[in-house]
Every structure is written in C-alpha cells, then in structure tokens.
Amino acid sequence: xxxxxxxxxxxxxxxDSTYFRKGCNPFAQTGRSKLQNKRASLNQQIIxxxxxxxxxxxxxxxxxxxxxxxxxxxxxxxVNSNLQLLTGQLEGLNSSVEVYQNTQxxxxxxxxxxxxxxxxxxxxxxxxxxxxxxxxxxxxNSFEDEIAxxxxxxxxxxxxxxxxxxxxxxxxxxSHLPLIESRFFSPSRQTGIFFTWYDSFTGVPLCQQNLSxxxxxxxxxxxxxxxxxxxRSDRQTISxxxxxxxxxxxxxxxxxxxKETFTHTPSYDMSPAMLSMLIRMMLAQAQECLFEKxxxxxxxxxxxSLMKMAQEAAKVSEIYDQVHQSMIQxxxxxxxxxxxxxxxxxxxxxxxxxxxxxxxxxxxxxQLSPSDDEDxxxxxxxxxxxxxxxxxxxxxxxxxxxxxxxxxKAHIRRAxxxxxxxxxxxxxxxxxxxxxxxQDILKASHQRSLNKFSEHEDEDEFTxxxxxPDIISKTEHKAEMEVPATTKVxxxxxxxxxxxxxxxxxxxxxxxxxxxxxxxQDRDLGFTLKGESPVQVVSLDPLCPAAxxxxxxxxxxxxxxxxxxxxxxxxxxxxxxxDVDEEGIEIQVVSMMDTNPPMVHHxxxxxxxxxxxxxxxxxMICLGYDDNDKNPKSHKVTKKSSxxxxxxxxxxxxxxxxxLPTADHSGTLPWNKPCPTFPIFFLEKSLHTY
Numbered sequence: 001x002x003x004x005x006x007x008x009x010x011x012x013x014x015x016d017s018t019y020f021r022k023g024c025n026p027f028a029q030t031g032r033s034k035l036q037n038k039r040a041s042l043n044q045q046i047i048x049x050x051x052x053x054x055x056x057x058x059x060x061x062x063x064x065x066x067x068x069x070x071x072x073x074x075x076x077x078x079v080n081s082n083l084q085l086l087t088g089q090l091e092g093l094n095s096s097v098e099v100y101q102n103t104q105x106x107x108x109x110x111x112x113x114x115x116x117x118x119x120x121x122x123x124x125x126x127x128x129x130x131x132x133x134x135x136x137x138x139x140x141n142s143f144e145d146e147i148a149x150x151x152x153x154x155x156x157x158x159x160x161x162x163x164x165x166x167x168x169x170x171x172x173x174x175s176h177l178p179l180i181e182s183r184f185f186s187p188s189r190q191t192g193i194f195f196t197w198y199d200s201f202t203g204v205p206l207c208q209q210n211l212s213x214x215x216x217x218x219x220x221x222x223x224x225x226x227x228x229x230x231x232r233s234d235r236q237t238i239s240x241x242x243x244x245x246x247x248x249x250x251x252x253x254x255x256x257x258x259k260e261t262f263t264h265t266p267s268y269d270m271s272p273a274m275l276s277m278l279i280r281m282m283l284a285q286a287q288e289c290l291f292e293k294x295x296x297x298x299x300x301x302x303x304x305s306l307m308k309m310a311q312e313a314a315k316v317s318e319i320y321d322q323v324h325q326s327m328i329q330x331x332x333x334x335x336x337x338x339x340x341x342x343x344x345x346x347x348x349x350x351x352x353x354x355x356x357x358x359x360x361x362x363x364x365x366x367q368l369s370p371s372d373d374e375d376x377x378x379x380x381x382x383x384x385x386x387x388x389x390x391x392x393x394x395x396x397x398x399x400x401x402x403x404x405x406x407x408x409k410a411h412i413r414r415a416x417x418x419x420x421x422x423x424x425x426x427x428x429x430x431x432x433x434x435x436x437x438x439q440d441i442l443k444a445s446h447q448r449s450l451n452k453f454s455e456h457e458d459e460d461e462f463t464x465x466x467x468x469p470d471i472i473s474k475t476e477h478k479a480e481m482e483v484p485a486t487t488k489v490x491x492x493x494x495x496x497x498x499x500x501x502x503x504x505x506x507x508x509x510x511x512x513x514x515x516x517x518x519x520x521q522d523r524d525l526g527f528t529l530k531g532e533s534p535v536q537v538v539s540l541d542p543l544c545p546a547a548x549x550x551x552x553x554x555x556x557x558x559x560x561x562x563x564x565x566x567x568x569x570x571x572x573x574x575x576x577x578x579d580v581d582e583e584g585i586e587i588q589v590v591s592m593m594d595t596n597p598p599m600v601h602h603x604x605x606x607x608x609x610x611x612x613x614x615x616x617x618x619x620m621i622c623l624g625y626d627d628n629d630k631n632p633k634s635h636k637v638t639k640k641s642s643x644x645x646x647x648x649x650x651x652x653x654x655x656x657x658x659x660l661p662t663a664d665h666s667g668t669l670p671w672n673k674p675c676p677t678f679p680i681f682f683l684e685k686s687l688h689t690y
Contacts, residue, residue: 353418363408
C-alpha cells in the first residue's frame with residue numbers, strides 16, 4: 001500500500017501533531033485496494049437489484065392484469081438470478097485470501113482475513129452548521145474547518161493502511177464519535193444524517209440515523225484490519241509469528257468487545273452468532289501461529305518433544321473443528337463463504353493427522369533403553385491418550401517391541417487416512433483449489449506419512465486390526481483474546497470552541513446569549529462567581545444594576561467584553577472583571593433551561609426485515625420522524641398526558657412500528673396488545689431513502 005498521507009501534503013514529523021494521518025490512496029493499484037473497490041461496486045449492484053425487486057413485487061401486488069403479472073414474474077426471476085450471481089461474486093471476494101498473505105511466504109498454510117465493511121460518504125456540513133446556529137447560537141460558518149476535518153477523517157477511515165497507523169486512524173475516529181454524539185445528537189431532535197454501511201457477507205445495506213451503527217462498524221473494521229495485519233506477517237521468523245499471534249488475538253478481543261457492547265446491531269455480520277464464530281476463527285489462527293512458533297526452530301527427534309508436539313497439533317485441530325462446527329450451523333451456514341468452512345475442515349484434518357504422525361514417530365523410532373526414565377515415559381504416554389487400546393497398558397506398549405510397533409503403525413495409518421481426507425475436502429472447493437501452496441503442503445505431509453509407513457511395513461500387516469486411540473489436546477501457550485490499547489485513544493474535541501462538553505452539549509438546553517451591562521458600585525459588581533469553566537453567577541444582589549439589566553442567579557458567563565470565557569475558571573474571569581471602571585463592561589450570559597424535553601410522540605426506531613432469495617437479515621433501520629412535531633405550538637396548548645393515558649391513546653400508532661426482538665415483561669398489562677406483522681411495503685419504500 002502507499003504511505004499514509006497528511007493534509008496539504010505535509011509530512012508527519014511524529015509526536016503530537018495537529019494533523020491526523022489520512023488513509024491510503026483509494027486509487028492505488030494494489031491487490032487489497034482492487035479487492036475493496038470490487039466489493040464497493042458489488043454492493044452498489046446488489047442494492048440496485050434489490051430496489052428493482054422491491055418495485056416489481058409492489059407492482060405484482062397492485063395489478064390485476066394477468067399479462068402484466070406474467071411480465072413482472074419474468075422480471076423477478078431475472079432479478080433474483082442477478083442477485084444470486086452477485087452474492088456468489090461477493091462470496092468469491094471473501095474467499096480471496098491470497099491478496100492478504102505475505103508476498104515472501106511460500107511454506108505456510110494461508111490464513112483468512114476479514115474484508116473491510118464498505119460505507120457511503122456522509123456530509124456533516126449542513127446539519128451541523130444548522131445545529132450550531134440553532135442550538136448553540138454560534139456563527140455557523142466559523143466551524144467550517146472543524147467540520148471539514150471531521151469529514152476528512154471519516155473519509156480516510158474508508159481506506160486505512162494495513163499497519164498500526166491504519167488501526168490508530170480508525171481508533172481516533174472511534175474516539176471522536178462519543179464527542180460528536182454528545183455535541184450534535186439530541187435525544188429530542190433528529191439531525192437528518194444517515195449512516196449507511198454494507199453487510200460484509202451479504203452486501204445488504206443498513207441505514208441508521210444514530211451513531212450506534214457507525215461505532216460498531218468502525219470496531220468491526222479495526223478487527224478486520226488486525227486480521228489483515230496477521231495474515232500479512234512473515235511467519236518464517238519468530239518476530240513475524242509474534243506479530244501474527246498478537247494481531248489475531250487483538251482482532252478477537254475487538255470482536256468480543258463489539259459483541260458485548262453493541263448487542264442489538266441489526267447487521268448480520270455483527271450479529272452475536274456471527275461474531276462468536278469470527279472470534280473462534282481468529283483465536284484458531286492465533287493458536288496455529290503459536291504451533292508454528294514452537295515448530296520453527298525445529299522439532300527435536302526425541303520421545304518427549306514428539307509427544308509434546310503431538311498434543312500441540314491436536315489442540316490446533318480441536319479448535320479448528322470447533323470453528324467448522326460453528327460455521328455449519330444455521331443461519332451462519334447460509335452466509336459464511338464455503339471457502340472458510342472448507343478451509344477450517346481441511347486444517348482440522350491436517351493437524352489431527354500431524355498429531356498422529358508425531359506419536360507414531362515417537363513410538364516407532366525410539367525404543368525404551370535402560371538409560372531412559374521408564375516411569376516418566378509411562379506417565380507421558382498415559383497423558384497423551386484419552387483411552388488405552390484394549391488389553392494393553394502404557395508400560396506394555398513402551399516395553400514390548402511388538403506392541404510398540406503395532407500401536408505406532410496404527411497411528412501412522414490414521415495419519416495417512418486423515419491426510420487423504422484433507423486432500424479430498426480440498427478438491428471439493430473451487431476457490432480452495434486456487435491455493436496451490438496449500439495443496440503442496442497437504443501432499444508433502446501425506447507423502448511423509450506414507451514414507452514412514454513403508455519404513456515399518458511387513459508381510460503380516462493385514463492381520464493387524466489395532467485402532468489408534470485419539471490424542472488428548474494440550475498446549476503450553478493458549479491463544480487468548482486481547483483488547484488493544486488503541487481502542488482508547490485520547491483525542492482533542494474538534495468542536496471544543498463550543499465550550500466544555502459537560503455544559504454545552506446536545507442534551508442541555510439554554511437561552512440564547514444575553515448581553516448584560518456591568519457597572520460596579522463601590523467596586524462591587526453585586527454578585528460572586530463559582531465553579532470551574534464556565535463560571536456561574538451566585539449570590540446575586542437583586543437590587544444591583546446587573547440584576548436590573550437581566551442577570552439571573554445561576555447564569556453562565558460565556559464572554560467578558562470581546563473575550564470568550566467558556567473555558568475560563570473563576571480566577572481568570574475575575575481578572576477580566578477586576579479593573580472595570582465606572583463606565584462598566586458588557587458580558588454575555590446564558591441561562592440553563594429545563595433539561596426534560598416534552599414527550600415525543602413519534603416512534604424512536606423503525607426497523608425492517610428484508611428477505612427473499614437472499615438469506616434473511618436486517619437490511620435497513622431508520623429513525624421515524626413525525627412531521628407534526630415541526631409545529632411547536634402543538635405542545636404548548638396540550639396538557640401533558642400521563643403515561644397510562646398516553647399509552648392508551650397511542651396504541652394504534654405504536655402498533656405500526658417494529659423494533660428488534662426483546663423480552664416482553666409487560667404482556668399482562670391491559671393496554672399492551674400484539675403488534676401486527678410489519679408490512680413489506682415499508683421496506684420497499686425505505687430502500688429508496690438515501
């Protein structure tokens with residue numbers, strides 16, 4: 001990838017710079033950027049076909065003309081075929097693991113990386129400017145640079161570089177989102193900003209007006225980026241393997257944080273079941289790299305070393321088997337690429353066969369000698385098996401040459417069968433056949449087992465029916481989830497000029513700034529100040545000139561003369577007021593208003609479920625908005641209803657909404673009635689809301 005760029009071409013000098021790093025050049029012709037561009041193009045084609053299908057289904061319901069119905073049905077079959085082709089192409093992109101591998105690597109089994117979620121551009125300019133003017137009573141045009149910096153940062157997050165700098169870029173934007181949410185996203189007012197993200201497995205778009213989807217998607221992309229860093233690492237070196245292990249563990253940690261924090265994200269790729277599977281896959285790949293790190297210096301051809309490696313390989317096989325089992329469960333099976341489930345099944349068989357090969361080598365190539373610790377070898381062998389072959393004891397297997405040979409050859413036969421099964425499964429997946437390096441490794445492992453078998457083959461082999469027992473998995477270094485420190489990056493608020501966030505936020509309501517003329521009497525202004533920034537007026541003399549001019553107890557001072565003092569403490573403001581002469585000075589103050597806004601009667605969340613030929617998944621969720629709320633007079637003359645009466649009067653309106661499934665603990669209440677099925681026509685209309 002190209003180097004990270006900075007605004008205006010300025011080079012990063014390191015340290016605490018006022019400039020933030022930008023993403024990679026989106027036009028760079030690298031394998032990864034080409035893959036992301038194809039993903040973006042496929043997402044656009046998928047949504048186009050979904051809109052066509054929604055329109056055709058609407059027409060099919062509305063018309064009674066049989067000829068028109070035949071034409072619409074033909075069009076629907078054509079659109080559904082296109083959707084199947086597009087989803088197949090998207091699955092192919094998710095199966096393109098070769099572009100994420102290290103270019104120098106030729107001797108390791110490829111690993112799977114997650115692709116970045118795609119999103120649409122968002123224009124914060126007009127909504128934020130309007131909010132700054134109406135809510136904060138500030139000059140809307142004075143914050144153009146801050147809004148532009150925020151938009152640049154978000155745009156850069158669409159193409160992060162594949163290293164720690166790229167992760168830090170995503171982490172910075174993620175850390176800015178709570179600040180942006182507190183500044184501009186009021187619980188009683190909608191901004192009109194829609195955040196659209198595409199499901200990384202189905203390509204189905206999801207749209208929300210709040211920042212929950214934005215935060216969750218950024219976390220998902222941080223995990224995806226760590227997985228890409230892990231697959232790119234040079235696994236022929238200890239340092240490269242350590243980087244890969246750490247990256248996969250961090251990816252698992254971020255995905256687990258995403259799963260626990262955003263429990264109701266209506267995007268299938270971030271559903272709890274899918275995230276659980278992805279966490280297992282990341283930890284499995286970390287465990288595989290731990291095995292490779294142990295084997296990299298070379299495996300000593302000794303009894304204990306071979307037994308240890310056998311259990312380590314069995315551990316990798318066990319974890320990949322768990323990953324495969326989670327991938328073939330519904331509904332994950334319908335959305336996970338076949339390449340992924342096939343790869344996990346191949347690896348489960350491959351590492352299980354390696355475990356049996358190591359045990360066979362320990363038994364066939366190393367006889368118990370007088371100098372060996374007989375008790376220690378017996379203990380080691382008994383800990384390797386989950387069960388001892390019938391009629392045998394660990395000591396018999398170790399001491400008797402015939403028994404040792406018999407059990408050893410049973411293990412090598414299981415190794416050969418396992419390698420053959422891995423090759424068979426490999427041949428069934430078209431996308432997997434493109435990975436020639438994987439085929440070479442599987443064939444080499446199979447041939448090594450065949451050679452070991454031929455070394456100990458004899459004429460009486462056909463009379464031996466001994467079955468090798470399973471090997472107990474064990475590891476000295478278990479892969480664990482790791483939450484990286486980069487998820488908690490300290491950032492400077494873009495909009496800090498609006499004032500301290502504890503006071504000047506979207507949740508607080510206050511009056512527009514008022515100008516008060518201060519005229520001291522005997523060097524007394526008639527009030528005192530308290531608090532940190534901004535300072536607050538207390539102990540106001542109701543007979544002083546300031547009170548007569550409109551100053552109130554509890555007002556916040558935001559400016560003294562031409563000096564803004566939102567961020568000033570008591571001592572700094574007092575210095576500005578200390579030398580006020582008889583002519584006085586003007587200050588600007590704001591008064592806090594009631595922080596409990598009137599009850600909003602429109603639905604806070606409308607959601608829709610879309611299905612048909614594509615796997616069922618949440619495709620869009622948008623916040624409802626009632627045009628009647630634009631008229632402020634409607635809330636002035638109407639007496640505020642109690643909760644019970646409000647629920648009774650609005651039961652029909654609430655029945656027209658649908659939220660994510662939750663446990664219903666109020667089913668016995670008389671005003672709660674079952675909601676009707678959510679109408680499909682809402683989705684069909686909402687698909688055009690962008």
